[in-house]
Amino acid sequence: MADAAPPSSPTSESPAARLALIAVAVIFLGFFLFLPLIAVFTEALRNGVGAYLAAFDDPDTISAIKLTVLVAAIAVPLNLVFGLAASWAIAKFEFKGKSLLLTLIDLPFSVSPVVSGMCYVLLFGGQGYFGKWLQSHDLQIIFALPGIVLATVFVTFPFVARELIPLMQEQGTSEEEAALSLGARGFRTFWSVTLPNVRWALLYGVLLCNARAMGEFGAVSVVSGHLRGLTNTVPLQVEILYNDYNFVAAFAVASVLAGLGLVTLAIKTGLEWRYGDEISAAHRR
């Protein structure tokens, strides 16, 4: 390698090392991400487009899709509000218990979703702590919509906050102080200074939160009770169809979730491409 070209920058490696690293990354991604993704769509379309579309004629599947959209429509706005409030508090004020709050926000990442589902059953189920009281007031949480929403909110609440906290911390409070000194009230400052400065991170957090809310399996599986056409969400419906050996339908429904993931990524890439300047300006001082 005596006559090899000098490295283009002091931090770049030799061509062989570079090639090896890139190969590892590509093979890894290909094996664990692309292959399964392609498999989902090929299996779904194995018997042609007709069979694919027929999978969506099943009323149980339609009600599962409706339920999933409904759950996300409730859980995502809740987490949007929570995420904004929590990251605002953590990034902009000093208070006791701040690090505890930060740790708690990460809890859903570290706890298995099944465990969180079990906790809700323990609290609100028929034999649970509040079960008697709920029954006497004719309220049903477990095996019903409220339970599914609760479990989904729990599992997805870090997404928005986690996107916002580092950005808000980096931006500090000086622009807000400037706005206050110019006469802006608290809400106006939030609306025209804080929020625009984090809008892309917020949008991305919401997209991630939504994808996860629609795709959550473990926690929802525990609290839903798998009542066909009533409390089955899309991921649960996929499992049921698969267990019924209805592979084409299972993969067809699964392809909707996979498509959702791809759309999320596409929107993110599109945003970065379209607003790249502004996004990097949000990080610059």
Next chain:
Amino acid sequence: MDLKIRDLHKDYGQFPALNGVSLDIRSGELIALLGPSGSGKTTLLRAIAGLEIPERGQILFGDEDALSKSVQERNVGFVFQHYALFRHMKVFDNIAFGLRVRGRARRPAEAEIAKKVRELLDLVQLSGLEARYPAQLSGGQRQRVALARALAIEPQVLLLDEPFGALDAQVRKELRRWLRAIHDETGHTTVFVTHDQDEALELADRVAVLNKGNIEQVGTPDDVYDRPETPFVYAFIGDSTSLPVTIEQGRALFEGSPLPIGAVDSPDGPSRIHIRPQDVTLANPDDAAVHGEIIGLRRSGAHRRADVCVGKARSRIEALLSPETDVSVGERVGLAFKGFAAYPQDPTPPKLGLARAA
């Protein structure tokens, strides 16, 4: 509008950032807060603006108690050290912000706002850049946008925190003159923070020197330079070195021998005399009361600076010599002093903090 600050205290926990600061600022004057890093300059400025709540003391805007008012009600223009421009707004919208957030009754029509912004852009010499984002401006341009934004609300007081701190020397000098011109044109009562003594002396009507949360002296640039009231001010403003002496009946003794510098107005006991480099002259080492060895020679502008180690304690005295003076490192020289300063009860050299190095 006059500004009165009375016995202001602010504590962040370990030690006071403001320790009983009192200061009268006259209507229309340009006053500099000068002091080393950590002396409380920013804290004082933020307290005036209402961004920091002092534990004790009084701030009066004219006759009105400012502490009972919120930041928004105080109507101060604050220019932050790092500008704090709204990064997602164009220059125009940055400057218009303060007018647009006013309550309906006091908000000018959009056409009037546009007119006002144009005038301000003109004033700060940025016409033509109104459609840029802050990230697309140079440091000096951002600084001027920040100033225009603060001026837009027609503030009762204009507060500037190290307005030129992040700029290079050339731009600083230019903006300094320009700020003075704007001040003379608009006539706002202006307080600005700096740790650069040249900036303070050149720009301000009066200078307040801060040290460890206390005001050491307030006066015109001539006052603080020529008649410093405390050893700290003497040492902080302009160059100086000092010599440990013993005072006996109005005479200064250096290691037992009297210094030929005339009467010293200090009580008997250990003390220090402070000498500016330009007041040190070389003399014959055998006749002089103070003599020592040259340990360093440096060229500085039109002059030559010599470091001389004197006495048993090897105190360092700095002398400003003409470049023709024929001396070399290691040579023994005597020192004579054309002027000096002595302060009662001043046995230890003042700690100047970090800002001296700048």
